[in-house]
Amino acid sequence: MFVLIVGGGKVGSYLTRALVAQGHEVVIIEKAERKARLLEQLLERNVTLVGDGCDPLVLEQGGLKRADVVIADTGDDEDNLVVCLITKKNSTARCIARVNNPRNKLIFESLDEQNPVTVISSTEVILDAIHKHVTASV
């Protein structure tokens, strides 16, 4: 599978490492040059593209058209939303997005009703875990 990742933070880095280890083809787009270089050292592979992943031209350069999956995992919901908007417009790739504000899930899901964006909210995951913990201990 060819996976295109936008955002080379911690989540992006470890995700790339795991996917590469599983034998997938990965390209990761990161805005900050310094972060991108660190990532290359960590991965011992040249899979990083320095650029703004919210720019349609950069995404295209990263291989958007032939991507099977696009993962928007920057730390900003608005940037992830724009990555999804451009992906939905220019490719048939499956879209996975990270959101910080759980309320924003609805907006991501409204982008494509037939083939919805998979939205992952770590806030919600933690809230769920707490909820389960609380209910289990009652």
Place this chain on the structure above:
Amino acid sequence: MRYLIVGCGRVGSTLAKLLDADGHEVIVVDEDPNAFKRLGQKFKGHVVVGTGIDYDVLKHAGAAQAGGFIAVTNGDNRNVMAALIAQRMFHIKKIVARIYDPTRGMMYRELGIDTVCPTTTGAKMIRDVLMEAPWDTLQSFDFGKVTSLTATIRASDAGKRVSDFERAGRIRIAAIRTGKSVRVAANDTVLAESDEINAIVAPEAISEFAQMFADARVPQGVG
């Protein structure tokens, strides 16, 4: 009407003051409380501190009853996201977002969000000043692909026909104003001095159009 403005920078605050002076109910949202200083003493509207891409902040600001929503923060991505929240969660009728990137601006228009692109508009205004443009830019379609301009007929051109100024596929005269009356142009319409024509011009024909109407008007400041 109630207008909700997200972003209290130069554009946001100026627009807020204009709408407020016109008697509208204006609510301005910005993350930075200091930004509201730009609104000045006379502003009668409301301010809300918070991010414009948060449902709860917008709800608290009264988005549910807003007739118009304007996203003018300094981030394109934030503006489109705020606009989508306004459209899909609050069902606000009129939504405008400022988008600096013309390519993405076009894409967002397909989502039903009106976009204003100061990059294209600003560059065109500067070009018009540089060329001492003898026209007024009325409207730009698809971010500068085609422009609607007005120009005034000089004494030396009086008696010429509409077709004399047209260039197939590049310059098309649409309407003519004589005094207070406006009519749709026909190929054989004869033009008189000081008639004002409204032309649709392709980007590659702008210089040609400028030469045709050079000296028709003294250069002027824009804005």
